[in-house]
Amino acid sequence: MTNNGGTTTTRRQRQRQPPSLIRLSLKRCFAARSVLALLLLSYIISHVTVIQELSSIDASGKSPPLLSSSTTLMMRTNPKVPQKQPQQQSAVRMKQKTSSVTNKKEGDSTRQSPPNNRSLPFISYDIPFDELRSAMDAGNDTVAQHLLDFGIIGFPKCGTTTMMQWLGMHNEIVAIQHEIMALQKHHPARIVNFVMKELPPGRFLRGYKSPNDVEDQRALNKLAQHYPHTKLIVGLRHPVLWYESFYNHRIQNGFNMPPMTEMNANCIGGYYGVCIGRAGYHGTLVRMGKTPLGYDNSTDANKKAEERMAERNLFSPKERRSLRNDLPVRTISPNPVFLYDTSQLKMPSTSGVDVVQQQDNYNQFVQTLKTYLGVSQDFPPMIQSKPGKKDLNATEQARRDARKVDICDEVYQEHRKWLLESGKRTKEWILDYFVKSPDVTVGNLHHFREILDMYSVDPCLQRNRNKTD
Ligand SMILES: Nc1ncnc2c1ncn2[C@@H]1O[C@H](COP(=O)(O)OS(=O)(=O)O)[C@@H](OP(=O)(O)O)[C@H]1O
Known part of the structure; x- marks a missing residue:
């Protein structure tokens, strides 16, 4: 038992005392780090999903008919999602029949990505081709404009x-x-x-x-x-x-x-x-x-x-x-x-x-x-x-x-x-x-x-x- 300026405290009471300032901030810091780590992990997972989908476009030269709606939504709402790697994409798509570029594309490897195209509207391919075609036949002439x-x-x-x-x-x-x-x-x-x-x-x-x-x-x-x-x-x-x-x-x-x-x-x-x-x-x-x-x-x-x-x-x-x-x-x-x-x-x-x-x-x-x-x-x-x-x-x-x-x-x-x-x-x-x-x-x-x-x-x-x- 000790006497603290008139107040007596037992060991048990001392243990229950609020932690010191240093201990408190250490605990908070640890909690904040855990939250941050969790956030970072989910961010990385979401990026990997999108990058995988985009690289499937690049590798095959074709995009899947429709991106899953969650991915499409994510790409719409997250401006930082890389939307195109132009140099990779053009390398694949440049299945040029018989032409050659005599003045080689300079800076192919240094091209900026992702491009900052905020002024252009986001275009997704939500409507399947068959539906576009039927809509045109039904008189909706400019549905694919x-x-x-x-x-x-x-x-x-x-x-x-x-x-x-x-x-x-x-x-x-x-x-x-x-x-x-x-x-x-x-x-x-x-x-x-x-x-x-x-x-x-x-x-x-x-x-x-x-x-x-x-x-x-x-x-x-x-x-x-x-x-x-x-x-x-x-x-x-x-x-x-x-x-x-x-x-x-x-x-x-x-x-x-x-x-x-x-x-x-x-x-x-x-x-x-x-x-x-x-x-x-x-x-x-x-x-x-x-x-x-x-x-x-x-x-x-x-x-x-x-x-x-x-x-x-x-x-x-x-x-x-x-x-x-x-x-x-x-x-x-x-x-x-x-x-x-x-x-x-x-x-x-x-x-x-x-x-x-x-x-x-x-x-x-x-x-x-x-x-x-x-x-x-x-x-x-x-x-x-x-x-x-x-x-x-x-x-x-x-x-x-x-x-x-x-x-x-x-x-x-x-x-x-x-x-x-x-x-x-x-x-x-x-x-x-x-x-x-x-x-x-x-x-x-x-x-x-x-x-x-x-x-x-x-x-x-x-x-x-x-x-x-
Ligand atoms: N940057 C530049 N400056 C000057 N001239 C150029 C340029 N780019 C293409 N050309 C010339 O355009 C000709 C090819 O035209 P096209 O690509 O339209 O041909 S095609 O219709 O697709 O077959 C072809 O002309 P010829 O060489 O006289 O046959 C090209 O050399």
Whole structure:
């Protein structure tokens, strides 16, 4: 027994006394650590589940048809859940038929992940494909619109493969890395079947490439009816260079092309699609209905007739005949269009007299595309992809190379003349009419004008000058 300033305490009482301050804080600290450990454990378990699901997407190249609802919910509510490892994913999805990236994707291993795409809505694949398809059949036309943000729809040989791969490298964008011709031939829902199988859910823009869709009225009609907000991207190219590239591409891929000297302007014979008429991009684009000739919304009948007449005069008699048949029966396209020329895809050089101008032109082009698509992060450096059959043995490659043409050779003068005549009409119609539509965006209009001005000028003048320099 002890006496503490007048109060007597037994040993038992002392044991029951409140613990000292140090002991108390030690106990609390231990309890807090246990709670923290528990929290950490459940956090790790939840991450492992999601990462496993995501890696199953990466490994197979396909996502499960639907994520379990708990996982979907978790991904929706937890912004820190890694939603995509872009470099892994593109490595798997880049099952590119026959193309190669000549300027290798820089920084693949250093790409940021997870991307901070908070400005984009989270897209999950909650509605199975069959239900989307049935809903479309039942009249809910635009039920799958949210799954298709953009489409690279043409023209062939105008850098569409580069565009698809380059956009797919952006942190906020996923793009199907092979051509999808579903809109031309199949049910309109089929395209989103590819989207759901090949692209991950999450905060991304989703897109596809089909370089012939711009020339295919069925594809344009389906876009208008079911995907009216899908942003279209259309590439053009100097008609002479386009024709040469297309012809040589066919040779490379083993097509039995006639000698170019035997190919006429009317494309009688087919020539596997390598037709001078197709370089008249205006004859195709007018069908979208973005210009007075393509739509009827003027209330002033005389003005309308005058406007339409002036525009019609930019088409050749043959083009006018086909427009007379086609224009009244096609659907007017509500889709926005981003128009570029292939030369705008060139990475600006780092030396030479006009380096600053080149850099400025390129930056403006990229900035306009960023705004058009609605992404906030910067694009990776430009690449150059050249599709065509690879891995031929040396003898076969040499045989095919020998059949390729240099369109600047004297013997192709006539072809160049036809292409330049068409190029002149294309240039005038695009600059005077098409780009004036509020639906049409051009990356750097000033530079684009300069480029199109050259569509009526023989590029061989420059090429031959370069050769002699
Ligand atoms: N960044 C860049 N700068 C300049 N040129 C470029 C670029 N990217 C692609 N290209 C050229 O575009 C041609 C291939 O076009 P596509 O991919 O649309 O071809 S395809 O329709 O998919 O077959 C092909 O043209 P040719 O080489 O003349 O055949 C590519 O070299």
